[in-house]
Amino acid sequence: MTGRLQGKVAIVTGGASGIGAACCRRFSEEGAQVVLTDLQEELGQQVAAETGGWFMRQDVTDEVGWESIMAQVRERHGRLDILVNNAGMTSRYSIEDLTLDAWNQAMAVNVTSVMLGCKHAIRMMKTNPGGPSGSIINLASIAAYLGMPDAAAYSASKGAVRLLTKSVAVHCAQQYGKIRCNSIHPGAVDTPIHQSRLSQVADQEAARAGLNRLQPMGRMATATEMANCALFLASDEASFVTGSELLADGGWLAEGGIRNLPQTVGNR
Numbered sequence: 001m002t003g004r005l006q007g008k009v010a011i012v013t014g015g016a017s018g019i020g021a022a023c024c025r026r027f028s029e030e031g032a033q034v035v036l037t038d039l040q041e042e043l044g045q046q047v048a049a050e051t052g053g054w055f056m057r058q059d060v061t062d063e064v065g066w067e068s069i070m071a072q073v074r075e076r077h078g079r080l081d082i083l084v085n086n087a088g089m090t091s092r093y094s095i096e097d098l099t100l101d102a103w104n105q106a107m108a109v110n111v112t113s114v115m116l117g118c119k120h121a122i123r124m125m126k127t128n129p130g131g132p133s134g135s136i137i138n139l140a141s142i143a144a145y146l147g148m149p150d151a152a153a154y155s156a157s158k159g160a161v162r163l164l165t166k167s168v169a170v171h172c173a174q175q176y177g178k179i180r181c182n183s184i185h186p187g188a189v190d191t192p193i194h195q196s197r198l199s200q201v202a203d204q205e206a207a208r209a210g211l212n213r214l215q216p217m218g219r220m221a222t223a224t225e226m227a228n229c230a231l232f233l234a235s236d237e238a239s240f241v242t243g244s245e246l247l248a249d250g251g252w253l254a255e256g257g258i259r260n261l262p263q264t265v266g267n268r
């Protein structure tokens, strides 16, 4: 099927890399006009050139920046149909090693950004020509369900995204009917987010094998598999889906959670 997002305008944060870049590619293949934002300008421009999208530099923790992005999208496109709150960071400290700065940074990048994105997207979506409508998709994680001992702030941040999503979903359903909000919960996905940790271990092959083993399917997901989840939630096929958690973890949680959890690598 093609044209599943024909005529829609989408903003994807963190669109320069990994899952965000894959969302830009899938969304544009399905007919959306894509606006991607990121701190990484060169990569962002490359994804924009490849997808026919529009790149803007944005720090998602900055509310003034959100206001500016929305004003520019309104001026250029006159509507907003999809927001993917995808930008995020890993944070790998146990509660005993966690500094207040590291905690605040993880919360700002992974949670405050999502709150700001939802707030400013709704302002625009409720004034869309034809009446209020839109789909907000928040990237959470399997970490929202598990007590990961070496990722206290990361787990807390993704747990917060999970319930923030539901609050936004119910508010929008009651107030605006057709504005939806859902979260996606990946297991381990093969993206650059793992690279800084992988580069610190001697045996990278073994470390990657460890990440693959986390999932009963025996492999990490591809970024495109996550983008396909976002595509469904973004499309009108998901018109009655709001406040839901799309778990896409290769069976990790169904198996009961933490097995073979590597202490040395990666974000989940």
Ligand SMILES: NC(=O)c1ccc[n+]([C@@H]2O[C@H](COP(=O)([O-])OP(=O)(O)OC[C@H]3O[C@@H](n4cnc5c(N)ncnc54)[C@H](O)[C@@H]3O)[C@@H](O)[C@H]2O)c1
Pocket: 013, 014, 015, 016, 017, 018, 019, 020, 037, 038, 039, 040, 058, 059, 060, 061, 086, 087, 088, 089, 090, 109, 139, 140, 141, 142, 185, 186, 187, 188, 189, 190, 191, 192, 193, 194, 267, 268
């Ligand atoms: N890869 C995984 O295994 C995995 C698993 C579960 C959840 N997730 C979540 O999926 C999302 C995307 O992760 P990814 O794996 O594609 O990572 P990635 O590192 O490839 O991409 C994340 C992007 O976000 C951008 N970013 C970070 N901080 C930003 C800020 N303050 N302002 C603007 N942009 C910022 C980065 O520059 C980067 O381009 C994240 O929210 C992550 O927590 C990833």
